[in-house]
Ligand code: IMP
């Protein structure tokens with residue numbers, strides 16, 4: 001495990017704002033399904049959506065199913081093949097409404113790839129909910145029905161989001177900066 005020289009900076013989305021937004025998001029999702037989420041498959045994308053999904057699912061009073069998936073991006077360099085699914089799409093999506101839950105929409109590649117994979121696996125419908133969407137043309141152009149918060153194009157962490165595996169446990173979404181400095185990390 002690599003050490004980090006980063007520390008939490010300004011709060012970008014506070015825990016109280018997240019707590020207030022989640023029941024509203026759940027209501028939007030429920031309304032899009034005609035008021036009935038019974039039997040919906042919620043598909044959190046690990047690891048980043050862990051905290052968000054854990055809180056969001058408890059805003060639904062009806063029966064749900066949870067199917068976890070793990071997406072990884074390969075090759076940041078010239079041989080990038082885009083995101084890959086570890087273990088494939090769970091069998092249980094066939095014939096069901098599916099809600100993919102992810103932490104953040106950045107380039108949109110993960111969400112685009114997952115929507116297609118889930119649709120190709122025979123889901124009845126596919127919707128996406130992200131906690132955060134960066135104000136980037138690629139992110140804004142990616143199909144996504146439910147967005148918790150629009151955020152600037154900064155590198156953020158906390159509430160499940162990490163930097164090299166660190167900071168997922170922070171209760172707020174924050175900027176990061178090198179220890180002892182005042183300038184935020186951009187990427
Ligand atoms: P994509 O570029 O939209 O495919 O984003 C894929 C993944 O990159 C997200 O699900 C996050 O795990 C990660 N990511 C993108 N931007 C950030 C960030 O600002 N902080 C932490 N993780 C990020």
Ligand code: MG
Pocket residue numbers: 048161162
């Ligand atoms: Mg990540």
